[in-house]
Amino acid sequence: xxxxxxxxxxxxxxxxxxxxxxxxxxxxxxxxxxxxxxxxxxxxxxxxxxxxxxxxxxxxxxxxxxxxxxxxxxxxxxxxxxxxxxxxxxxxxxxxxxxxxxxxxxxxxxxxxxxxxxxxxxxxxxxxxxxxxxxxxxxxx
Numbered sequence: 001x002x003x004x005x006x007x008x009x010x011x012x013x014x015x016x017x018x019x020x021x022x023x024x025x026x027x028x029x030x031x032x033x034x035x036x037x038x039x040x041x042x043x044x045x046x047x048x049x050x051x052x053x054x055x056x057x058x059x060x061x062x063x064x065x066x067x068x069x070x071x072x073x074x075x076x077x078x079x080x081x082x083x084x085x086x087x088x089x090x091x092x093x094x095x096x097x098x099x100x101x102x103x104x105x106x107x108x109x110x111x112x113x114x115x116x117x118x119x120x121x122x123x124x125x126x127x128x129x130x131x132x133x134x135x136x137x138x139x140x141x
Contacts, residue, residue, distance in 0.1 A: 018090050026088050028129050041068055044067075053134075057114070075108070076105050077107075078103055078104070081101070084100040084102055096120070116139050118135065
């Protein structure tokens with residue numbers, strides 16, 4: 001019983017550390033959304049690991065280079081991008097972020113609206129959180 005009581009402060013500290021890491025990853029996740037909307041390739045380059053594996057809503061497998069090239073070449077006008085919900089779970093130096101994303105805009109003169117669920121895997125490496133894997137699935141309306 002004494003051992004259990006003695007471990008309570010360490011458990012509380014672990015929970016506080018986990019909450020701080022979770023908050024930090026959520027900030028980076030939000031920064032990704034803003035950088036993508038603004039086509040800020042420099043910010044995206046810093047947030048995404050060179051080994052990134054990205055699975056797009058249509059099943060296309062992309063590398064970091066492919067993803068960045070797609071953002072750069074994107075011709076649509078995104079009027080609205082909203083993350084409707086997002087949660088993160090931290091497992092040591094790895095975090096999984098799950099959320100629902102909605103985008104509305106005009107592409108080649110035609111309006112569109114999409115919503116989907118995403119799962120992003122972040123790793124704490126060399127003092128920074130970087131995304132190493134991302135998957136996006138369309139939700140039916």
